Amino acid sequence: MAATTKPVSAQRAPALSVLDDPRWARIVARDKTADGNLWYCVSTTGIYCRPSCPSRTANPKNVTLHDTLESAKATGFRPCKRCNPDGRSLESENAALVAKACRIIEESEEEPPLQELAEAVGRSPGYFHRMFKAVTGLTPKDYAAADRAKKVREGLETGNSVTEAIYDAGFNSSGRFYEKSTGMLGMTPTQYRAGGANEEIKFAVGQTSLGDPRRVQHEGRRLYSAR
Ligand SMILES: [Zn+2]
Numbered sequence: 001m002a003a004t005t006k007p008v009s010a011q012r013a014p015a016l017s018v019l020d021d022p023r024w025a026r027i028v029a030r031d032k033t034a035d036g037n038l039w040y041c042v043s044t045t046g047i048y049c050r051p052s053c054p055s056r057t058a059n060p061k062n063v064t065l066h067d068t069l070e071s072a073k074a075t076g077f078r079p080c081k082r083c084n085p086d087g088r089s090l091e092s093e094n095a096a097l098v099a100k101a102c103r104i105i106e107e108s109e110e111e112p113p114l115q116e117l118a119e120a121v122g123r124s125p126g127y128f129h130r131m132f133k134a135v136t137g138l139t140p141k142d143y144a145a146a147d148r149a150k151k152v153r154e155g156l157e158t159g160n161s162v163t164e165a166i167y168d169a170g171f172n173s174s175g176r177f178y179e180k181s182t183g184m185l186g187m188t189p190t191q192y193r194a195g196g197a198n199e200e201i202k203f204a205v206g207q208t209s210l211g212d213p214r215r216v217q218h219e220g221r222r223l224y225s226a227r
Helices: 008-019 022-028 069-073 090-107 114-120 125-136 140-157 162-168 174-185 189-193 213-226
Strands: 039-042 047-049 063-066
Touching: 008 063, 022 063, 039 069, 063 069, 090 114, 090 125, 090 140, 114 125, 114 140, 125 140, 140 162
Parallel strands: none
Antiparallel strands: 039 047, 039 063
């Protein structure tokens, strides 16, 4: 009987060392928190990856694990193009680009066109739009509108004249602002100054987590780490 049993388990025997290694479980789970602390080489493809690499999970018998980037590089393998194991992760790179775009929006007199924002961070408009939404939960246009509403509110609350508040927020003609102000403030700026600020005001664009780019960056990181 025993002589006819196929030696199925024999094929797996050489992989036991990697399979039993707790670090391998983090790679299987594409654990982002392991990025920067662990790399793995795949002998069949000749590349090395970070743990969160989206590529198909490699066969563990072809994998070697490395606790330092230097050790992974020393194998002579090439860095994976998908997960960029030598640099920052795609997520943290995107979060940094989005934070940069937020600052451009906040510092612009006029709302920057999508094309211009995308060019400023070196991405296509479509990719940039998706990336911005993934990090902030808003479109760039919504963000720009919310940023202006916030500036007008701050201007009015610190006692600036209505005209000053409008110009400080980047509206180059008060006519354009008045067209939009009811939506942004829930009333006209003069009504707002006259006491509306003490009432329950529903801002059309919402006043959630906007305004501070550091907050947006933080929010982005939180979103990513929650995935
Ligand atoms: Zn990779």
